[in-house]
Amino acid sequence: MSDDHDDSPIAARVRELEAVLEEKGLLDAAELDRALEAFAHNATPANGFRVVARAWVDDGFRARLVEDANAALPEVGLSMGGGLQVQRLRVVENTEEVHNVVVCTLCSCYPIALLGPSPTWYKSPAYRSRVVSHPREVLAQFGLELPRETEIRVWDANAETRYMVLPRRPAGTEHLSEDELAGRVTRNGLIGTAAV
Amino acid sequence: MSERYREGDRVRTSTVDPDHHTRLPGYARGKTGVVVGSDGVHPLADLRARGVERPQPVYVVRFTAQELFGRGDHTVTLSLWEDYLSDE
Numbered sequence: 676m677s678d679d680h681d682d683s684p685i686a687a688r689v690r691e692l693e694a695v696l697e698e699k700g701l702l703d704a705a706e707l708d709r710a711l712e713a714f715a716h717n718a719t720p721a722n723g724f725r726v727v728a729r730a731w732v733d734d735g736f737r738a739r740l741v742e743d744a745n746a747a748l749p750e751v752g753l754s755m756g757g758g759l760q761v762q763r764l765r766v767v768e769n770t771e772e773v774h775n776v777v778v779c780t781l782c783s784c785y786p787i788a789l790l791g792p793s794p795t796w797y798k799s800p801a802y803r804s805r806v807v808s809h810p811r812e813v814l815a816q817f818g819l820e821l822p823r824e825t826e827i828r829v830w831d832a833n834a835e836t837r838y839m840v841l842p843r844r845p846a847g848t849e850h851l852s853e854d855e856l857a858g859r860v861t862r863n864g865l866i867g868t869a870a871v
Numbered sequence: 872m873s874e875r876y877r878e879g880d881r882v883r884t885s886t887v888d889p890d891h892h893t894r895l896p897g898y899a900r901g902k903t904g905v906v907v908g909s910d911g912v913h914p915l916a917d918l919r920a921r922g923v924e925r926p927q928p929v930y931v932v933r934f935t936a937q938e939l940f941g942r943g944d945h946t947v948t949l950s951l952w953e954d955y956l957s958d959e
Contacts, residue, residue: 781894781896807947828947829947833894834894834910834949834952835913835950
């Protein structure tokens with residue numbers, strides 16, 4: 676039974692638990708709201724843009740990021756914490772030969788801390804079912820036509836790891852500063868449904 | 872925790888469609904893939920959903936589109952708990 680859990684009994688169970696914890700004085704609703712707001716405020720795709728820009732200008736950082744993303748993120752003042760647990764992150768690097776694209780076929784798992792809230796299409800059954808079986812066609816619908824010889828790797832965030840794509844640095848950007856490069860990155864580029 | 876599989880091992884996923892929560896997607900049931908990495912040790916999602924914490928190794932397993940869908944030239948990579956896998 677690998678279906679959505681948006682409207683599942685677990686959501687109702689969480690609401691009931693929250694009410695009971697508040698009633699018993701174990702949970703302060705205002706404090707919970709503050710924590711959620713702080714997380715939502717800090718969780719924006721600008722974080723992912725910064726990570727990519729640093730990787731484009733610093734080969735050492737890029738290597739460390741691809742090797743162990745959680746260990747490398749603090750170098751740019753970021754982490755995968757902020758929620759209730761630190762999530763495991765894997766950064767997958769696009770190259771001339773390989774293009775990566777991310778999906779969660781079971782629900783909508785997504786590295787919110789680095790990319791902000793996920794776009795509606797990412798959560799749609801159409802994207803989730805089609806991109807695993809027909810990625811080339813789905814990417815073309817996004818306007819990304821890949822050469823026949825480019826190997827496509829789809830990553831299903833079906834368990835504990837979240838994924839972010841490291842796009843290729845666009846040609847002709849040698850003169851740009853790290854901040855300017857960050858401004859060139861797009862959210863879809865971090866999911867793999869666009870090049871940058 | 873000792874890991875049963877190593878990078879490069881060929882593994883087959885379970886064919887069972889359980890009536891409880893699982894993180895083995897239907898499209899990857901009963902398929903053969905190659906272990907390409909380790910994803911640490913995490914409580915088995917199927918049991919955790921029922922309040923039981925039983926940690927076990929999770930593997931990064933890559934499948935060809937041919938194996939999964941009978942067509943296509945791409946690959947799909949998933950994270951799979953040891954319980955989902957058996958020797959090919």
